[in-house]
Amino acid sequence: MKNKKTLVLGASTKPDRYAFKAITALVEKGHSVLAIGQNQGEVAGISIRTKNIPLANIHTVTLYLNPARQRDYYNYIVETQPKRVLFNPGTENPEFYQLLELNKIKYEVACTLVLLATNQY
Structure with a gap:
């Protein structure tokens, strides 16, 4: 399995949050993970x-932010x-899709947890 360096945007230390579950699942599957969230903390050994933070060689950005909160990260991303941006359920954002297309960045409207569970990540 190939390690896909992933940035989780909207990371959370709350176990009931999908971002928390995604970080845990990514680590379990052997991917290197970077996480940015509103509050500092740690999930599965990953510091939020x-x-x-300056980033290099990121394969996937997976979003856990609503479209309004994504705006602050457009330029950063x-x-x-x-290589791609994943829009998890509830993060769909046609405005951002256009910006990504203009910059030749692929995007998918998909659930990170489902992709990982079905080995399609």
């Missing part, structure tokens, strides 16, 4: 940062030049 509250500020944008585009500058990072990931």
